[in-house]
Amino acid sequence: MSTATRHDTIRPSAGPRTPHPGTGALTASRVFVGRSMRHSMRDGEGLFIAVLLPVMLMLLFTIVFGGEIDPGGNFVGYVDFVVPGIIVLCSGFGASSVAVSVNRDVTGGAMRRFRSLPIPAATCLVGHVAASVVRNLLATAIVVGVALILGFRPTAAPLEYLAAGALVFAWVIAITVVFAAIGLLASSPEAANGYGFIILFLPYLSPAFVPLDSLPGWLQPFAAAQPVSPLIEAVRALLFGTDPGLAPWFALAWCLGIVVVGGALIVWRFPRG
Template sequence: MTTATVPASARATATAPASARRPRLRGVAAERVFIGRSLIHSVRDVEALLMAVVLPTMLMLMFTFIFGNAIDPSGGYVDYVVPGIILLCAGFGAAGTAISVSRDMTTGIIDRIRTMPLRSGAVLTGHVVESLVRNLVATAVVIGVALLVGFSPNATPLEWLAVVGVVALYILAITYLFAAIGLAAASPEAASGYGFILLFLPYLSSAFVPVDTMPEWLQWIAENQPITPVIETIRSLLLGTPMGDSAWWAVGWCVLIIVVAAVWGAWLFRRKAGRR
């Protein structure tokens, strides 16, 4: 009786761990997979996209037509409030990222990803890029509605491009922060609650009223939180108001939030997913 001889290479392959036999995708292939997945989910979730547009639009109309005359009898309050509404729109849209990330972590999708030749962390990139695209579209819609109700910016094309850059940077910052919150939360419901707290920050800024009209103890908070310099930068670019050093503070705050949230999120992801 003869015994079949198994080549050494075949024996090595058979005894190698499953992860070693499955080569990882190179380049940004994994990121493309999850970006496509998140965009498809976003297109299918029409209600979430509508709410990200409808809620800020309703707030803008409410402040303009109900409170506007009391705040600014000259009728120019819409010009003042729109920059704040733009960031409020981005906040509402990015808040859904916390829920989506938490849902991925609690429904078993990450466990399935462990069996595939994909970098698990790429799922966060997918959520962030999808949020950026979705929120830029929602912001464009809100600005369009603002123009219909009397918003009259005097920005040049270059200044409009700078506004898009500032808004995109802010969306990236707040989306990374919401993604980290989604990873830290124990459930999608908890992630929604934690994220909702951040949506109050624009109300404690110069979004709706000038900072100098607030109580003295609140003025310090409003002047030294991240939202105010971003709003003042957008307001200056669109309406020609004095910018001062707001742009530097806005970029600095956004970059700091992105770095801190990305590091925090990466640590939480490795801890919960058990994989790099």
């Protein structure tokens, strides 16, 4: 019986290493979502402001200005006309805090430490986005509840309610991605907050509070072309059972385009952040 030489020794193949437990995308995302949710629960003032400001605007427009504004059409009162715009405005207020929280992680060094861990890099931002979406949906539900108390009476069918809710959900995701990109690009939390504040003006330059044809002639083309306008018109039409036309598709196209552009900015900026 021959003796095996060292050349005959069977060596294990050098295959890919098994990833360390807990470093997968799902596990890392769950950890970061939990982190951001805990931060949101501790920041009760931020959630309170995200709800309070849209409610105050709704009270201002419905009680103070509502008697002087006639929306016309199929609306019983001005509150029916203005609530879809307030819902879109509410999502913007809630998402603006993402820019500040992401920038704090970047400028404070937390993001650099996270990137040194054996986890997918993108999961560092998943928590911020997911927590913001949950916070925005909660704030939107509260605003709708206050609107119902004020006399908001939509007449939509169940499928129309679902379609309107899906549009609002798509917009919340889109605007949150934009604010996350702003947080990566800004040089400080103060700058991130300032850039986000500019975006919050879009609903004021739209048919959110007054009919589009009542705006100055030079402003109407911009108001009709910006992303908020088809979203508001689609949600308004769906909630009151009127024909939205192509507005829902334009709104979805805008949301998809915003997510693509915001995601591209995040991918470009994050490795260099």
